[in-house]
Amino acid sequence: MTWHSGGVSLPEERRRDTRLDDYHSSYSQRTHQMRASAVRALFAVANRPEVVSLAGGMPNIADLPLDVVAQNISTLIQQRGTQAMQYGSGQGEPFIREQICEVMALEGIQAHPDDVTVTCGSQQGLDLVTRIFCDPGDVILAEAPSYVGALGTFGSYQAEVVHVAMDEHGLLPEALRSAARACAEAGKRPKFLYTIPNFNNPSGITMTLERRRQVLEICREFGILMVEDNPYGLLTLDSDPIPAIRSLDDEQVVYLGSFSKTFAPGFRVGWVLAPHAVREKLVLAQESATLCPPVFSQYAVGSYLANHDWKAQITSFKDMYRARRDAMLHALDEFMPPGATWTHPEGGFFVWLTLPEGLDSQAMLPRAVTARVAFTPGTAFYADGLGSRNVRLSYCFPTPERIHEGVRRLAEVVNQELELHQTFGLDRSPMHVSRAVGPGPETV
Amino acid sequence: MTWHSGGVSLPEERRRDTRLDDYHSSYSQRTHQMRASAVRALFAVANRPEVVSLAGGMPNIADLPLDVVAQNISTLIQQRGTQAMQYGSGQGEPFIREQICEVMALEGIQAHPDDVTVTCGSQQGLDLVTRIFCDPGDVILAEAPSYVGALGTFGSYQAEVVHVAMDEHGLLPEALRSAARACAEAGKRPKFLYTIPNFNNPSGITMTLERRRQVLEICREFGILMVEDNPYGLLTLDSDPIPAIRSLDDEQVVYLGSFSKTFAPGFRVGWVLAPHAVREKLVLAQESATLCPPVFSQYAVGSYLANHDWKAQITSFKDMYRARRDAMLHALDEFMPPGATWTHPEGGFFVWLTLPEGLDSQAMLPRAVTARVAFTPGTAFYADGLGSRNVRLSYCFPTPERIHEGVRRLAEVVNQELELHQTFGLDRSPMHVSRAVGPGPETV
Numbered sequence: 001m002t003w004h005s006g007g008v009s010l011p012e013e014r015r016r017d018t019r020l021d022d023y024h025s026s027y028s029q030r031t032h033q034m035r036a037s038a039v040r041a042l043f044a045v046a047n048r049p050e051v052v053s054l055a056g057g058m059p060n061i062a063d064l065p066l067d068v069v070a071q072n073i074s075t076l077i078q079q080r081g082t083q084a085m086q087y088g089s090g091q092g093e094p095f096i097r098e099q100i101c102e103v104m105a106l107e108g109i110q111a112h113p114d115d116v117t118v119t120c121g122s123q124q125g126l127d128l129v130t131r132i133f134c135d136p137g138d139v140i141l142a143e144a145p146s147y148v149g150a151l152g153t154f155g156s157y158q159a160e161v162v163h164v165a166m167d168e169h170g171l172l173p174e175a176l177r178s179a180a181r182a183c184a185e186a187g188k189r190p191k192f193l194y195t196i197p198n199f200n201n202p203s204g205i206t207m208t209l210e211r212r213r214q215v216l217e218i219c220r221e222f223g224i225l226m227v228e229d230n231p232y233g234l235l236t237l238d239s240d241p242i243p244a245i246r247s248l249d250d251e252q253v254v255y256l257g258s259f260s261k262t263f264a265p266g267f268r269v270g271w272v273l274a275p276h277a278v279r280e281k282l283v284l285a286q287e288s289a290t291l292c293p294p295v296f297s298q299y300a301v302g303s304y305l306a307n308h309d310w311k312a313q314i315t316s317f318k319d320m321y322r323a324r325r326d327a328m329l330h331a332l333d334e335f336m337p338p339g340a341t342w343t344h345p346e347g348g349f350f351v352w353l354t355l356p357e358g359l360d361s362q363a364m365l366p367r368a369v370t371a372r373v374a375f376t377p378g379t380a381f382y383a384d385g386l387g388s389r390n391v392r393l394s395y396c397f398p399t400p401e402r403i404h405e406g407v408r409r410l411a412e413v414v415n416q417e418l419e420l421h422q423t424f425g426l427d428r429s430p431m432h433v434s435r436a437v438g439p440g441p442e443t444v
Numbered sequence: 445m446t447w448h449s450g451g452v453s454l455p456e457e458r459r460r461d462t463r464l465d466d467y468h469s470s471y472s473q474r475t476h477q478m479r480a481s482a483v484r485a486l487f488a489v490a491n492r493p494e495v496v497s498l499a500g501g502m503p504n505i506a507d508l509p510l511d512v513v514a515q516n517i518s519t520l521i522q523q524r525g526t527q528a529m530q531y532g533s534g535q536g537e538p539f540i541r542e543q544i545c546e547v548m549a550l551e552g553i554q555a556h557p558d559d560v561t562v563t564c565g566s567q568q569g570l571d572l573v574t575r576i577f578c579d580p581g582d583v584i585l586a587e588a589p590s591y592v593g594a595l596g597t598f599g600s601y602q603a604e605v606v607h608v609a610m611d612e613h614g615l616l617p618e619a620l621r622s623a624a625r626a627c628a629e630a631g632k633r634p635k636f637l638y639t640i641p642n643f644n645n646p647s648g649i650t651m652t653l654e655r656r657r658q659v660l661e662i663c664r665e666f667g668i669l670m671v672e673d674n675p676y677g678l679l680t681l682d683s684d685p686i687p688a689i690r691s692l693d694d695e696q697v698v699y700l701g702s703f704s705k706t707f708a709p710g711f712r713v714g715w716v717l718a719p720h721a722v723r724e725k726l727v728l729a730q731e732s733a734t735l736c737p738p739v740f741s742q743y744a745v746g747s748y749l750a751n752h753d754w755k756a757q758i759t760s761f762k763d764m765y766r767a768r769r770d771a772m773l774h775a776l777d778e779f780m781p782p783g784a785t786w787t788h789p790e791g792g793f794f795v796w797l798t799l800p801e802g803l804d805s806q807a808m809l810p811r812a813v814t815a816r817v818a819f820t821p822g823t824a825f826y827a828d829g830l831g832s833r834n835v836r837l838s839y840c841f842p843t844p845e846r847i848h849e850g851v852r853r854l855a856e857v858v859n860q861e862l863e864l865h866q867t868f869g870l871d872r873s874p875m876h877v878s879r880a881v882g883p884g885p886e887t888v
Binding site: 021022023024026027028029030031034035058061062064066067069070071073074075077078081082083084085086087088120121123124127131132133134135138149152153155156191225251260264265266267268275277278281284285287288289290291292293294295296297299300444 | 465466467468470471472473474475478479502503505506508510511513514515517518519521522525526527528529530531532564565567568571575576577578579582593596597599600635669695704708709710711712719721722725728729731732733734735736737738739740741743744888
């Protein structure tokens with residue numbers, strides 16, 4: 001097994017002499033894609049209280065009414081504890097699949113509970129969908145940039161990711177058409193197009209309704225399945241949510257949903273909505289992977305939905321996230337030097353910053369952490385080495401005041417980098433490590 | 445996609461005419477192993493209240509103190525709800541990994557919390573272990589018979605299972621040695637030996653301490669990793685548990701543990717104890733599959749272990765399971781005709797019945813369900829088509845009275861089958877469907 005640290009491998013003789021792993025020749029091929037990240041060590045430092053972390057993707061759940069949740073779950077255990085603590089259905093419990101259909105209806109989706117498969121978070125939904133569709137070497141189309149956790153999953157199934165360009169309205173139809181044609185000419189039909197159409201993680205870009213129709217049309221034309229990953233849609237801050245792609249088509253789209261951002265992540269309850277035949281394979285795959293998704297969690301989430309005004313809770317979350325998004329955008333305006341640009345998300349958790357030309361966010365990260373601010377470098381979100389000028393900034397977890405301070409610190413670092421760059425004219429060839437940041441909860 | 449029902453496939457022209465699945469040409473190779481089971485339909489019938497089901501593997505948790513559990517979890521939410529409902533560590537929370545080490549110490553295992561990875565049930569542990577070790581075509585050695593859920597998982601990674609014979613003391617050393625040599629001669633080193641040494645599911649056989657040492661020795665000699673799956677060890681009914689294989693060796697053994705049978709299954713909290721380098725890959729695989737195992741569940745199980753006399757609860761479970769095991773063995777003695785034999789488990793949930801010669805348990809199942817008793821046919825527990833004379837009988841869930849009645853009904857069916865067989869001299873060539881019963885919670 002070879003450890004990569006900034007692109008340097010252990011020399012062959014050292015690997016033979018210091019064999020720390022008796023099983024190094026036993027691992028499967030897919031593990032070669034699984035590497036611990038050099039940046040992980042930095043995140044351990046970034047979690048210190050004196051560091052403002054703009055790196056993570058953890059929702060702020062401090063305002064959940066703990067008394068109400070405790071009361072609901074206590075009653076649940078006393079009344080239905082024996083079912084809630086028993087093995088359950090591999091597809092997920094019928095009651096929550098009905099509730100999930102009610103939740104999806106808020107974004108225009110018409111669905112039957114039978115076509116819903118409950119998963120251990122929507123991350124597991126993505127894992128199972130990839131498992132049932134992808135053989136090693138298969139192509140998956142993804143936005144440029146795309147969610148680091150998805151890229152990690154696709155890599156673990158040895159799929160080849162082809163990124164497709166976006167502008168501020170989402171995927172570019174011509175770029176998608178080109179990518180689909182290029183794959184066809186190479187004799188490789190993409191197994192699916194993976195999209196996060198609402199406030200794409202990491203770019204914050206939302207696919208407009210017009211683009212959703214155009215992208216759907218192209219996918220129908222080329223016979224490409226769409227996988228729509230939508231954890232943030234109900235956290236649209238400035239308007240009602242745009243209709244989900246799945247609301248426009250129920251045959252070409254597999255939809256991933258989650259309660260992680262609209263309620264809380266710790267229960268690990270997500271879902272996949274898929275056409276019947278796909279659903280059958282998903283359930284078989286789930287049973288093989290876990291027997292059944294967490295039953296107690298489903299009852300807990302179900303009782304929350306049934307007994308609490310969860311829509312009012314979402315409104316409350318939106319007010320809180322709106323203040324944080326606004327704080328970040330104002331601070332960026334106030335502090336960032338000319339040459340820096342950034343997206344203006346209408347919801348979700350992230351702003352995508354493009355540094356002035358010549359700067360490298362991965363190289364800059366250690367200096368930022370020393371200056372007590374952390375972020376996720378853009379290269380994490382590309383399978384092809386791009387993203388070195390980009391930074392993903394999360395506004396979901398810190399307070400508006402901390403966000404303001406964090407951006408101030410970051411801008412100082414950027415300015416120092418600019419000075420070095422201008423003074424010394426350094427060739428700042430970035431040290432690329434593909435997906436330098438492995439997937440993990442702190443980089444959600 | 446081809447549906448198998450008792451070995452009959454849909455003819456080609458029908459498949460073209462009635463294409464119910466637009467994605468039939470898109471699925472991955474591994475899905476070809478995933479088939480819905482013809483026997484599943486029978487289990488839906490078997491779940492009717494008038495049927496005595498001796499088929500499932502669900503633990504009886506009716507006597508868990510629901511008030512105490514409710515109180516613990518309510519307090520947990522009020523005091524630590526914000527952590528318990530947040531994303532957590534991909535390896536699992538540190539506090540529960542420490543508690544898991546205390547639990548394992550009861551079976552002689554010395555371990556460090558750092559070497560524990562928490563999983564969504566031990567089923568997921570098995571899935572991740574297979575994922576990091578097995579490429580398509582790799583060989584896995586397993587007991588004959590072995591757990592249906594494991595066979596399903598191994599199949600989903602396109603591994604080839606080679607069964608190794610047991611006697612009443614567990615794996616036969618010479619059979620293991622022969623299998624290892626045969627693999628070596630074929631140029632295929634088995635990736636691991638999968639064993640359920642305590643009350644093997646489905647046979648109820650326990651590997652003696654002497655055999656554990658012999659098997660370990662052979663595995664060391666051939667360089668074969670052992671995967672020890674031990675959900676039932678603490679439910680040893682007539683004595684203290686035998687020392688775990690992992691207590692005899694900490695380099696050659698990967699250990700799977702679970703709270704499903706000693707506490708409750710619905711939280712989906714299990715674990716893998718593995719050497720350091722293996723653990724690192726397991727955590728990367730977990731993060732890719734789920735981001736993190738269910739956090740709330742870990743807090744719930746942790747608070748139960750910390751605040752309740754869980755060892756006394758296990759003693760109470762043992763008394764209950766002992767009465768059920770004894771009821772089953774007595775009923776088998778009372779009702780089964782000559783020619784039928786069965787195992788005498790010292791714990792766990794299952795008795796393995798061998799029918800009189802000439803009978804076929806899979807063919808017999810529909811008639812049994814008509815007679816209002818259900819069981820799991822033995823062919824489910826072999827990857828190679830064997831097991832048609834065998835029946836797995838579960839005593840974990842029904843009351844002693846129901847067990848008595850169920851065995852009575854089953855013996856009637858067996859007697860009727862014997863009469864038919866003797867009267868008509870039928871050639872009862874069994875309709876083999878490999879792994880006729882797919883994995884699923886009702887066949888745990």
